[in-house]
Amino acid sequence: MSSPARDVPQIRLDNALLLFDEFVHATVKHPDAATLRGLERRFAERLQIQPSYWSQIKARSRQIGERLARQFEVLTHKPPGWMDQPHGEFDAPRGAVDEPPHDTPQDDDERFIVGLVLTYYRRHPQRARTRLLDLLGEVLAPAPPAAPPAGSAPRPAGKEGKAAPPVEDDSTLWSRSRAGVAPLKQKK
Numbered sequence: 300m301s302s303p304a305r306d307v308p309q310i311r312l313d314n315a316l317l318l319f320d321e322f323v324h325a326t327v328k329h330p331d332a333a334t335l336r337g338l339e340r341r342f343a344e345r346l347q348i349q350p351s352y353w354s355q356i357k358a359r360s361r362q363i364g365e366r367l368a369r370q371f372e373v374l375t376h377k378p379p380g381w382m383d384q385p386h387g388e389f390d391a392p393r394g395a396v397d398e399p400p401h402d403t404p405q406d407d408d409e410r411f412i413v414g415l416v417l418t419y420y421r422r423h424p425q426r427a428r429t430r431l432l433d434l435l436g437e438v439l440a441p442a443p444p445a446a447p448p449a450g451s452a453p454r455p456a457g458k459e460g461k462a463a464p465p466v467e468d469d470s471t472l473w474s475r476s477r478a479g480v481a482p483l484k485q486k487k
Contacts (some may be wrong), residue, residue, distance in 0.1 A: 307383055308362045308363065310382075310383060310384065310385055311362070311363040311368050311382050311383065312356065312359065312362075312363065313385065313386075314371075314381070314382050314384075314385075314386055315356060315357075315363060315371060315382070316357070317386060318342075318371065318375050318377075319339070319342055321375075322338065322341075322342045322345070323338055323342075326338055326341075339353060339354070345374060345375075346370065346371055346374055346375075347370065347374060348367075357407070363382065368382035368383065369382075416431065
C-alpha cells in the first residue's frame with residue numbers, strides 16, 4: 300500500500316481536472332476543440348496562474364504544491380483542504396470505476412480530435428463526409444484474405460485437447476463491426 304503523502308499529488312491533480320470539468324460545464328454546453336483551448340486559458344486566469352503553467356500541471360511535469368492547492372480552493376470557493384481529498388469520479392480506487400462509454404472522448408487528445416472533426420464537418424459537410432469515409436475506409440476496410448499455403452497443417456488444438464476457436468476472416472469481422480453503425484443521412 301502506498302503512503303498518503305505519495306497519493307496527495309495525484310489527488311490534487313485529479314481534483315484540479317475535476318475543477319476544470321466543472322468550469323467547462325458551467326461555461327459552455329458543447330465545447331469544440333477551439334473553445335476548449337480558450338477555456339483552458341480562461342480557467343488558468345481564474346486560478347491566477349499562467350496558461351503554460353496549467354498545461355504543465357495537466358502534463359504532470361509540475362505538481363500542485365501546498366500553496367497552490369490553497370489558492371485553487373480559495374479562487375474556486377471550495378473549503379480548505381478540499382484539494383487534498385478525493386472527490387467525484389476519482390473517489391473509487393483506480394480500476395474499480397465502471398468503464399466509461401466507449402463512444403465519448405476519454406482525454407484531452409480525443410476531445411481535440413473529435414472537436415477538430417466536428418468543426419471540419421460543420422464547415423464543409425459534404426467534403427468532410429467524403430474525405431473521412433475514404434480515410435476510415437482505408438484504415439478499417441479488410442484486406443483481402445490470404446489463402447493458406449498449399450499443404451498447410453491443420454490448426455493446432457487448444458488447451459485440454461479441444462479444438463481452437465475458429466478465426467474470423469477479415470470480411471466477417473468488418474461486416475460485424477459495420478452492423479452497429481447507422482448510415483450518414485443526406486443533407487437536404
